[in-house]
Amino acid sequence: MNAKSLLRLPLYEQIKLQILQRIANSEWASNELLPSEWDLAEQFAVSQGTVRKALTDLVNDGVLFRRQGRGTFVAEALDDWAGMSLVTPGLLHEKPDRLAREFLGISRAHASEELAALLGLRRGASVHRIRMLWRQQGQAVALDEVTLPLERFDTLDARWLRQSAGVWAVLQQHFGVRLRVAAEQWRAVALPREEAQLLQGREGDAALFYLRVAEDMQGQAVEWRERWCLTGSLGLTRLQQD
Amino acid sequence: MNAKSLLRLPLYEQIKLQILQRIANSEWASNELLPSEWDLAEQFAVSQGTVRKALTDLVNDGVLFRRQGRGTFVAEALDDWAGMSLVTPGLLHEKPDRLAREFLGISRAHASEELAALLGLRRGASVHRIRMLWRQQGQAVALDEVTLPLERFDTLDARWLRQSAGVWAVLQQHFGVRLRVAAEQWRAVALPREEAQLLQGREGDAALFYLRVAEDMQGQAVEWRERWCLTGSLGLTRLQQD
DNA sequence: TAGTGGTCTAGACCACGCT
DNA sequence: GCGTGGTCTAGACCACTAA
Numbered sequence: 001m002n003a004k005s006l007l008r009l010p011l012y013e014q015i016k017l018q019i020l021q022r023i024a025n026s027e028w029a030s031n032e033l034l035p036s037e038w039d040l041a042e043q044f045a046v047s048q049g050t051v052r053k054a055l056t057d058l059v060n061d062g063v064l065f066r067r068q069g070r071g072t073f074v075a076e077a078l079d080d081w082a083g084m085s086l087v088t089p090g091l092l093h094e095k096p097d098r099l100a101r102e103f104l105g106i107s108r109a110h111a112s113e114e115l116a117a118l119l120g121l122r123r124g125a126s127v128h129r130i131r132m133l134w135r136q137q138g139q140a141v142a143l144d145e146v147t148l149p150l151e152r153f154d155t156l157d158a159r160w161l162r163q164s165a166g167v168w169a170v171l172q173q174h175f176g177v178r179l180r181v182a183a184e185q186w187r188a189v190a191l192p193r194e195e196a197q198l199l200q201g202r203e204g205d206a207a208l209f210y211l212r213v214a215e216d217m218q219g220q221a222v223e224w225r226e227r228w229c230l231t232g233s234l235g236l237t238r239l240q241q242d
Numbered sequence: 243m244n245a246k247s248l249l250r251l252p253l254y255e256q257i258k259l260q261i262l263q264r265i266a267n268s269e270w271a272s273n274e275l276l277p278s279e280w281d282l283a284e285q286f287a288v289s290q291g292t293v294r295k296a297l298t299d300l301v302n303d304g305v306l307f308r309r310q311g312r313g314t315f316v317a318e319a320l321d322d323w324a325g326m327s328l329v330t331p332g333l334l335h336e337k338p339d340r341l342a343r344e345f346l347g348i349s350r351a352h353a354s355e356e357l358a359a360l361l362g363l364r365r366g367a368s369v370h371r372i373r374m375l376w377r378q379q380g381q382a383v384a385l386d387e388v389t390l391p392l393e394r395f396d397t398l399d400a401r402w403l404r405q406s407a408g409v410w411a412v413l414q415q416h417f418g419v420r421l422r423v424a425a426e427q428w429r430a431v432a433l434p435r436e437e438a439q440l441l442q443g444r445e446g447d448a449a450l451f452y453l454r455v456a457e458d459m460q461g462q463a464v465e466w467r468e469r470w471c472l473t474g475s476l477g478l479t480r481l482q483q484d
Numbered sequence: 485t486a487g488t489g490g491t492c493t494a495g496a497c498c499a500c501g502c503t
Numbered sequence: 504g505c506g507t508g509g510t511c512t513a514g515a516c517c518a519c520t521a522a
Binding site: 036037038052055066067068069070071072 | 487488489490
Binding site for chain 1: 302329331332333334335356360422423424425426427428429430431432448449450451452453455471473476477478479480481482
């Protein structure tokens, strides 16, 4: 998608990449204070206005946040729910419960033609296939099947998935990759047998099927995720933010 | 939400408001070319950089778009689907069919306490209640129930709704109000009897229930919408854009 | 009071689209 | 070639936060 690698990027784009890299390399951790705009301008040998432009872009991307009078900070990476939450139906601004994660397993598979095209892989390329369950107050509420390109994440370790806060957290911590939603789709489906068993629901019950493609900060598609949600007493909610 | 009316706004915020106003008053129509940044700077008696900041914000809000070497243009207002579309399940980048609209009716109702709070109304305030049906190739695929504050849109005419492209188009054309999504929620539900009849589906079938609050460009919540979608052979899709 | 981000200016040059 | 938006600079002052 972004094949303009060697085309001579604007200074502020180069600065964005360098800042993203430093975050990826854990030189700057979440909630850490960045140097001031003037310091950064000196480091990068550009004007403060150019640094400001780069920072503003990253703030809009959700990578950084600013506090007037205090400074610019690294934002928390999004979790596997990417700003969405499960709350009481009809109530949009409710404070959601924290979901518990249960790692079910990881296996290898081969990308279908369609998936390969979406993730920019060779047809039939190897992929990781991860399954996990989400619980709210002990009750299973969502089942995820996550597909990642094996080549890019070849050192992915099942233990990381078992211990960490989710796939996005693992990619952030171990590969320096921060994801954001690129495309998504919702459907109401009758719950299939296998998913019904895992979710402890009844086969044929109405379930929310959520499909999502996530990309890295350079716009390269990285993750394909399918999610079955039992929304009987819940709603999948997102509040827009500017 | 935005009660900083008289607090002395920055110049670029004042310019944004004036530009939005001119669009609302149809002084500038969709796809129309705006004066150049330098012209606007002269009109508003500010520097070109300040105009640029205002235009950049409006571009990010989806109100304007720029074409290097050509100029800055007014963007089309979003339709009632707000960038979402119904496409073949699993295919995210498919070119969607155009949906046909069928206006079912408009009536008056009173806002529940919750609704009044969300839309910033008195409890029990009067509201418009609009129902409409969406068809794809003749087949009913979605049913909308839209709630608008009556006071703000007291001259709303059913004929406009019958003839126009949807509620958002009517609000744009007749009230100069452009909407954007503020919060949204999805659920899978068993289709209720009344909705099943209107959608020509079977009661109890799995349906996608979509709930949305929309706000104007000043952040004032304006619309509450409930939508039942028959997604049996369709997926409700959105592509993220920057 | 010092240091940070936020706003605003004036001016320069580049990249692109059109004619 | 001209006019547009796109990038970049240098400098000024304001508003907020924290010590």
